[in-house]
Amino acid sequence: MRLIFIALLLISSAGQAADCLLRGTGDLGIIIERAAGSLKVVDTTHRKELFRVKGLGDLSHASAVYSRDARYAYIFGRDGGLSKVDLLCGRLVKRVVQGGNSIGGAISQDGRLIAVSNYEPGGVKLFSAETLDLVADIPATQTPKGKGAKTVGLVDAPGQRFVFGLYDTHEIWVLDMSNPQAPQLTRFKDAGLQPYDGLITPDGRYYIAGLFGEDGLTLLDLWHLEKGPTRILSHYGKGKQQLPVYKMPHLEGWAVAGDQTFLPAIGHHEVLVVNRNSWQATGRIPVYGQPVFAIARPDGRQVWVNFAFPHNDTIQVIDTETLKVIKTLKPGKGALHMEFSPRGEEVWISIRDQDLVKIFDTATLKQIGSLPADKPSGIFFTARAHKTGL
Amino acid sequence: MVGAALALFTLAGIADSAVARKTEILHLLKHDCGSCHGMTLQGGLGPSLRPERLRLFSEAQLAIVILHGRPGTPMPPWKPFLTEQEALWLAGLLKKGIEP
Structure with missing residues (x-):
């Protein structure tokens, strides 16, 4: 009887993900392996790999955000996949393919919603951060060709809002999700030709869109939406020969x-x-x-x-x-991305063509270590969990 | 005899460098074209490069776009990095369908 009891205990503890770690996540991060569709969970204090998580789809353009407890990473893949990965267990918790072709995502101020922006079919979809169930679908403006405009530069903003650009229709939209059942949209037309990416200042006040179709940038003051978007640096570089990008x-x-x-x-x-x-x-x-x-x-x-x-x-x-x-x-061909340690003493750099992540000391500017990774691209540390816009 | 061996050696050398160059171009297609068109070429900021979509264009037309870019769009000219023959070869591959 006692033997059976012990055996049962062993089985149930194995079922409880015996490989999960009991530790904090504040010094962890992920490295995207773009060609393999996988990621590595890394410990930045000991500069070592903890887990490799596979099956994340096409990560040729991938980005990630963190849950506010910094235990889960949400990865946005090129193929429209949204994956939730448990850093402590090194496990893919759930994956949904939410669009045809996605470009990025964001997590809401309160950590309850994940927003994903799509090239195809355009627009933004919102999911429960816990279950990845669809909460709301915000389609983009239709282009004259009858397709949804490519949606780019999605960031989270204070007030449970998201801000993003519409590349083909030259718009910037502010989406208020304070009431998830009744999303409120503010649309700014003529917000600059072909916004292709956006950022928000660390205090969450200003949204800036980069414009492909014209010289300059668009600025939106999120404290004063009534002022609408304004152009900044609009004569910057005028008259100079543009180089191919x-x-x-x-x-x-x-x-x-x-x-x-x-x-x-x-x-x-x-x-x-x-x-x-x-x-x-x-x-x-x-x-x-x-x-x-x-x-x-x-x-x-x-x-x-x-x-x-x-x-x-x-x-x-x-x-x-x-x-x-x-x-x-x-550092080598294909230096694709850089991520600083939370207080900046180190920077980790992906070197795609060497299958390495190289670590540099930012005081001496010398390499102090490296980690193998298969065609590494984006590196994302958990310190992002508590920063607006990241 | 020595001459023949040398000739063979040189031919093999040319074949090797041609293979190496093709590998280099396919790497470029996957990783650099792929940053806009998707690593599986199904499209991104740039349009899909799958054969279904490229059917409408000839190899010569595609090669011109590859070499000279498309003004008014983010498509840049790749002429500094590819010869005309290489662009035509790449256009042919794309029209046939390729998983880089």
């Missing part, structure tokens, strides 16, 4: 240092310096290629920049005081 820049990751913000220019091999009170350009920093990400170290003292093909073997570090490039690193 082999990968669209990303505006996620607001690089801010004091009053200065740093943005990748488009069609110019420059990082723009913008004063965040006047929204005027105060400088332009010549860099090695078309910037893709310009990301500030959490203390704001440095901005790290990576580049589009054919310059994607290089990373440059800008000193935000002197506005000069202080270091050009050659």
Whole structure:
């Protein structure tokens, strides 16, 4: 009898996911393996892999957000898949294919809703963060061809809101989900030609859309929606020959240092310096290629920049005081993404063509370690769980 | 005899470098074209490059788009990185259907 009891105990504890870890998640993260459709769960303190989670679909363009308890990652894949991964158990909890072709997502201020934006069929869908059940479906404006406009630059904003752009119809929409049964939409038309990405300031006040179809950016003050969107930097770079763009820049990751913000220019091999009170350009920093990400170290003292093909073997570090490039690193071809540790002493960089994530000390600017990963792209640490817009 | 061996060696060298170049172009297709058109080419910010959609265009037309881009859209010219022959070869592959 006693033996049976012990055996039962053993079985039930095995059923309770014996492999789950009992620990905090504050120093964990994920590394997307874009070609394999998998991810690695990593411990950033010990710089080691904890789990590999497979079966996440087409991750050729993937992004992720975290639950507010920082235990679950939600991954948005190119094929419209939304996957919920348990970091402590290294397990895919649930996966739904919610659209034909998705581009990104966000988690609501209260952590209860996951929003996903789609290229096809356009629009935004909202899901319960707990169950991934559909809560609301917000279709995009129809284009003259009868398709929903590609929906881009989706971010969360205070007031249980989401903000996003409509690439084909030149709009910015603000979606208020305070009452999940009755979504409230505010639509801004003529918000700039072909918004292709967006970001929100860390305080959640300003939304900025990058425009492909015109010089400049669109600014929306979320404290004063009645003012509507305004153009900023609209004469920036006018008259200059635009260079071809082999990968669209990303505006996620607001690089801010004091009053200065740093943005990748488009069609110019420059990082723009913008004063965040006047929204005027105060400088332009010549860099090695078309910037893709310009990301500030959490203390704001440095901005790290990576580049589009054919310059994607290089990373440059800008000193935000002197506005000069202080270091050009050659970590390898396919340097796709950078993620700082929460307080910025380290940065992890995906090197796709070497199947490695390289870790750099941000004080010495020297490599201090690496981790193998299969065609790594996005790196997302759990510190994002408590930041608006990430 | 030595001449023949050398000739064979050179031919093999050319074949090797041609294979290497094709591998390089397919890598470019998957990862760099793929960043807009999707790694499985079903489309993203850029349109699908699957054969169903490319049926309407000739190989020569597609090669022109690859080499010169499409003004007014984010499609850039790839002429600095591909020869005309390479673009035609790539256009042919796409029309036939390829899983990069």
